[in-house]
Amino acid sequence: MRMTYPTAIVLHAVAQGVSHGFDIIDVSGLRAGTVYPILRRLEEARLLTSSWERATAARAEGRPPRRNYQITALGRRTLADAVARYPGVVRVLDPGPASA
Amino acid sequence: MSAHIYEGPGGRIIGAIARLVPWSERADWSDEWCAELAHAHERRLLRGDAAWRVALSMRLRCVSALSDALWLRGRNGGTSMLIADLKSAWRAMRRRPGFAASIVVTLSLGIGGTTAMFSIIDPLMLRPLPYPEVARLVEVHTIHPGGAAYEGVDVEVWKTVRTGLLPRVFDRFEAGAPLWPKITGTFEPVEARAHAFTPGALPLLGARPKLGRLFVESDTAVGAPLVAVLSETFWRRVFFGDPAALGRTLTLDGKAFTVIGVLPASFKYPDGTVALWIPLPVERPLWRVNGFEAIARVREGVTRESAQLEVDALTRRMGEGAAVPFYWNLSVKLIENRFGKGVPDLLGLLAGAVACVLLIACVNAANLLLVHSTGRQTELAVRRSLGATSARLFRQLVTETLVLAVAGGVLGVFLAYAGVRAIIHLLPASMIEYTHSTIGVDGRVLAFTAVVSLLTGVVFGAGPALRAARHTRLVSSDRTLTASAAVRRLGGMLVVIELALSMMLLVGAGLLGRSFVGLLAVDPGYQPQGLAVLRINHTTSRDDTVRAELFYGALKERLLASPGITGVTVSDGLPPRPSGFRSRLTLEVESGEKRLLGDLRLPDVVVDHDYFAVLGIPIIAGRSFEREDTRSSPLSAIIDPEFAALLWPAGSPIGRRFRIAVDEPWLTVVGVAGDVKMMGPDDRAAPYALYLAASQQTPWRYRWVAVRTREDVGALQVDIRNVVRSLDPDQPILDLGPAEALFGESLQKQRFLLILMVVFTMVAVILAAIGVYGVVAYMVAQRTREIGLRIALGATPLSMVAAVLGSGLTLAVTGGLIGLAAALALSRFLSSLLFGIQPTDVPTLALVGGILGLVAGAATLVPAIRAGRTSPLETLRGG
Numbered sequence: 004m005r006m007t008y009p010t011a012i013v014l015h016a017v018a019q020g021v022s023h024g025f026d027i028i029d030v031s032g033l034r035a036g037t038v039y040p041i042l043r044r045l046e047e048a049r050l051l052t053s054s055w056e057r058a059t060a061a062r063a064e065g066r067p068p069r070r071n072y073q074i075t076a077l078g079r080r081t082l083a084d085a086v087a088r089y090p091g092v093v094r095v096l097d098p099g100p101a102s103a
Numbered sequence: 104m105s106a107h108i109y110e111g112p113g114g115r116i117i118g119a120i121a122r123l124v125p126w127s128e129r130a131d132w133s134d135e136w137c138a139e140l141a142h143a144h145e146r147r148l149l150r151g152d153a154a155w156r157v158a159l160s161m162r163l164r165c166v167s168a169l170s171d172a173l174w175l176r177g178r179n180g181g182t183s184m185l186i187a188d189l190k191s192a193w194r195a196m197r198r199r200p201g202f203a204a205s206i207v208v209t210l211s212l213g214i215g216g217t218t219a220m221f222s223i224i225d226p227l228m229l230r231p232l233p234y235p236e237v238a239r240l241v242e243v244h245t246i247h248p249g250g251a252a253y254e255g256v257d258v259e260v261w262k263t264v265r266t267g268l269l270p271r272v273f274d275r276f277e278a279g280a281p282l283w284p285k286i287t288g289t290f291e292p293v294e295a296r297a298h299a300f301t302p303g304a305l306p307l308l309g310a311r312p313k314l315g316r317l318f319v320e321s322d323t324a325v326g327a328p329l330v331a332v333l334s335e336t337f338w339r340r341v342f343f344g345d346p347a348a349l350g351r352t353l354t355l356d357g358k359a360f361t362v363i364g365v366l367p368a369s370f371k372y373p374d375g376t377v378a379l380w381i382p383l384p385v386e387r388p389l390w391r392v393n394g395f396e397a398i399a400r401v402r403e404g405v406t407r408e409s410a411q412l413e414v415d416a417l418t419r420r421m422g423e424g425a426a427v428p429f430y431w432n433l434s435v436k437l438i439e440n441r442f443g444k445g446v447p448d449l450l451g452l453l454a455g456a457v458a459c460v461l462l463i464a465c466v467n468a469a470n471l472l473l474v475h476s477t478g479r480q481t482e483l484a485v486r487r488s489l490g491a492t493s494a495r496l497f498r499q500l501v502t503e504t505l506v507l508a509v510a511g512g513v514l515g516v517f518l519a520y521a522g523v524r525a526i527i528h529l530l531p532a533s534m535i536e537y538t539h540s541t542i543g544v545d546g547r548v549l550a551f552t553a554v555v556s557l558l559t560g561v562v563f564g565a566g567p568a569l570r571a572a573r574h575t576r577l578v579s580s581d582r583t584l585t586a587s588a589a590v591r592r593l594g595g596m597l598v599v600i601e602l603a604l605s606m607m608l609l610v611g612a613g614l615l616g617r618s619f620v621g622l623l624a625v626d627p628g629y630q631p632q633g634l635a636v637l638r639i640n641h642t643t644s645r646d647d648t649v650r651a652e653l654f655y656g657a658l659k660e661r662l663l664a665s666p667g668i669t670g671v672t673v674s675d676g677l678p679p680r681p682s683g684f685r686s687r688l689t690l691e692v693e694s695g696e697k698r699l700l701g702d703l704r705l706p707d708v709v710v711d712h713d714y715f716a717v718l719g720i721p722i723i724a725g726r727s728f729e730r731e732d733t734r735s736s737p738l739s740a741i742i743d744p745e746f747a748a749l750l751w752p753a754g755s756p757i758g759r760r761f762r763i764a765v766d767e768p769w770l771t772v773v774g775v776a777g778d779v780k781m782m783g784p785d786d787r788a789a790p791y792a793l794y795l796a797a798s799q800q801t802p803w804r805y806r807w808v809a810v811r812t813r814e815d816v817g818a819l820q821v822d823i824r825n826v827v828r829s830l831d832p833d834q835p836i837l838d839l840g841p842a843e844a845l846f847g848e849s850l851q852k853q854r855f856l857l858i859l860m861v862v863f864t865m866v867a868v869i870l871a872a873i874g875v876y877g878v879v880a881y882m883v884a885q886r887t888r889e890i891g892l893r894i895a896l897g898a899t900p901l902s903m904v905a906a907v908l909g910s911g912l913t914l915a916v917t918g919g920l921i922g923l924a925a926a927l928a929l930s931r932f933l934s935s936l937l938f939g940i941q942p943t944d945v946p947t948l949a950l951v952g953g954i955l956g957l958v959a960g961a962a963t964l965v966p967a968i969r970a971g972r973t974s975p976l977e978t979l980r981g982g
Contacts, residue, residue, distance in 0.1 A: 036170030036174070069135075
């Protein structure tokens with residue numbers, strides 16, 4: 004798939020452990036309308052996988068289960084190329100407050 | 104993943120948006136968004152944010168959910184299907200380029216042609232005048248003894264009505280007066296139309312200055328500086344649109360006026376020829392005026408009729424003892440479109456033509472689509488049997504139709520704009536000048552025709568498609584055969600309608616064409632070849648006729664001294680523009696016999712003694728004017744044979760006397776001149792001519808000069824201009840050109856009408872030809888098996904060609920006869936526009952009938968040849 008700058012940001016965010024849609028939006032500063040299509044394309048390209056949070060854990064907090072995104076080995080290799088191409092990607096993220 | 108219900112802020116919005124997401128992904132999508140919203144909502148509340156702020160933030164995030172959902176839909180569902188449909192539509196178009204082109208051309212001609220024409224007709228004829236409270240605006244006219252209403256009322260009468268009826272009947276009562284001053288102080292001297300108005304008139308008409316201000320009451324005060332408001336056109340022409348024109352000075356007939364404002368080009372009262380407006384002080388007008396044009400607004404609640412009664416009540420007794428009683432005979436008229444008033448027949452005819460073309464375009468589009476969609480039953484049946492749903496097929500067929508419709512629409516918009524530009528170029532200048540509104544493509548009309556045409560396309564394209572999609576089965580049955588026969592019949596009927604409408608237009612265009620040829624062939628009665636003409640308005644000061652006479656004398660002398668010039672004459676008018684007209688006159692001959700001129704007009708011209716020689720008009724009896732015709736001798740007149748026959752049906756008119764009204768002096772006929780078309784080739788409304796000797800009349804400052812040359816008229820124009828400039832550098836020269844062009848000018852209206860009618864008729868005939876082709880080709884395609892069988896059973900290919908041609912011609916004859924009958928029934932609307940022929944002119948009708956037959960024959964030829972080439976073997980094998 005075509006590695007654009009926003010795509011690299013999203014991939015990098017997931018690699019940094021930001022695994023939920025809204026959290027990626029918050030840390031990247033991208034719009035949801037941009038982030039979600041990127042997540043779907045990355046998943047289709049097998050650079051990411053997704054899984055659903057365990058229902059019991061979510062229910063304990065009184066909310067629906069969230070979808071988690073994880074980077075794959077292929078994703079990590081691709082990200083290395085992407086960071087070489089867009090070094091600024093690393094500076095964009097501030098994963099601190101979002102990784103909750 | 105099972106759906107978890109989130110009922111927090113934005114939950115319902117997500118539920119609604121989820122419907123857009125393709126079904127296979129909807130649950131996951133909805134769960135993910137709800138979970139994220141729920142989590143973010145809770146976290147923000149825990150952080151201590153205000154609940155309303157959090158709720159708002161959640162709802163705003165849903166906006167992004169919409170774009171996410173649309174993206175998914177586009178990727179997996181809608182757009183990909185749309186693209187597939189569009190691709191399929193494109194393939195269908197390429198498979199049948201003739202059909203696609205026919206539809207696109209049909210729709211574009213329908214939309215573009217009718218919009219262009221209607222955009223012209225509407226401002227000229229239909230649109231209400233663009234003045235505030237126009238329904239209450241009236242003009243007051245004087246009724247002359249014959250019953251004709253003339254614009255303008257006597258100044259004293261105007262004052263009496265104003266004093267007597269303002270404000271009881273009228274809440275505004277204003278005056279205007281036209282004038283044609285010579286304007287200097289610009290880069291070249293010009294003569295322009297000016298209009299003097301009382302200060303209230305311009306605001307009454309809703310005038311709003313584009314620059315500067317309008318004049319006010321104080322501008323008419325004694326000693327106030329003279330001021331003028333320019334029209335935008337004149338401002339651009341003379342000051343090149345420079346705002347610094349405000350404060351500049353223009354000299355009108357020697358009086359200095361300061362420019363105080365510019366009115367936009369959209370303001371055109373009394374008409375578009377006015378270059379500037381100046382104040383009219385009622386008590387002491389700046390120019391000599393014979394009367395005022397009265398424009399007024401009736402009070403709210405007062406009708407025109409009751410205003411007329413009030414005016415009558417006021418003026419009736421005043422007229423009894425007055426010096427000129429009819430001055431007090433007034434008519435209150437609602438202001439109306441002067442142009443529309445003059446030529447309703449012409450524009451009415453064009454409006455009819457527009458309606459015909461739009462109707463033909465719609466019928467054609469309907470017909471082609473009907474035939475096309477029913478011709479695809481086998482294809483649809485195959486696709487259905489392969490699993491396509493009715494909805495899917497319907498959607499694809501509608502897409503195909505819409506693609507064609509949109510292509511036709513886009514082309515139509517271009518055609519509309521190009522058409523309006525072309526028609527404005529063709530429009531006689533007088534038509535544009537007398538239009539109160541601005542002419543341009545009318546968006547509403549464009550939208551209307553586009554919607555009508557597209558709806559036709561969709562209804563006739565998608566309607567049968569829907570039916571076909573629902574009912575089509577792969578195995579043909581009696582029902583489908585019946586359906587195709589019914590479609591064929593319906594298609595045939597629609598084509599007959601098209602042909603009938605085309606025939607009507609062909610008859611109209613044919614008759615107008617023959618009339619125009621007749622007008623071109625009319626002998627003008629003088630020799631315009633080798634004659635240059637110009638118009639001069641010589642005014643150094645009002646009433647300075649002596650100086651004017653000296654000027655014209657010197658001009659004549661200098662021109663005659665120029666090489667190649669063989670004659671020069673000065674007159675008050677030249678054909679087709681006489682000095683003036685008289686109508687509704689009671690002609691009286693010396694024996695006391697009276698003849699009423701009725702509606703016919705009597706053009707008169709005041710001419711020099713050499714007029715007839717220079718123009719090449721023969722004197723067929725008596726003599727021309729001579730130097731002995733002086734102010735002290737009895738008034739001489741030269742008339743044309745037709746006027747002579749009206750006055751004295753028997754005997755020679757030479758030496759006999761007549762007068763044109765009881766208060767006019769007696770005139771003695773000294774000669775009869777050859778018949779001259781004083782009003783242009785079509786002089787049916789004014790077939791007579793009366794010439795008076797300039798040496799016996801008070802000279803008028805407006806003069807025409809005719810210059811006869813042995814050499815090129817074009818080259819002569821430079822010499823003429825130089826001679827005039829050498830005599831008076833400030834003298835404007837008007838209408839300088841060949842006499843032939845001046846005479847041809849009177850045919851402008853007919854030429855315009857003819858060109859438009861021919862263009863419209865061509866469009867109609869092309870559309871009808873497309874229609875005939877579509878129906879016959881469909882018929883041949885449907886009957887391929889039958890034709891193949893017939894050939895197999897011994898019929899010759901030629902007989903098959905003949906049979907198909909015959910069916911096309913049957914349609915043409917049926918449509919042609921219906922159209923002919925309709926054209927004859929409507930011919931009375933056309934008769935006033937015809938010249939020299941009757942609406943029932945057999946050669947013209949036969950000719951246009953032949954054209955329609957030929958076109959229909961040509962349109963049938965291709966499918967007919969195709970039928971003749973049908974191979975019986977292949978047909979039988981294929982069947």
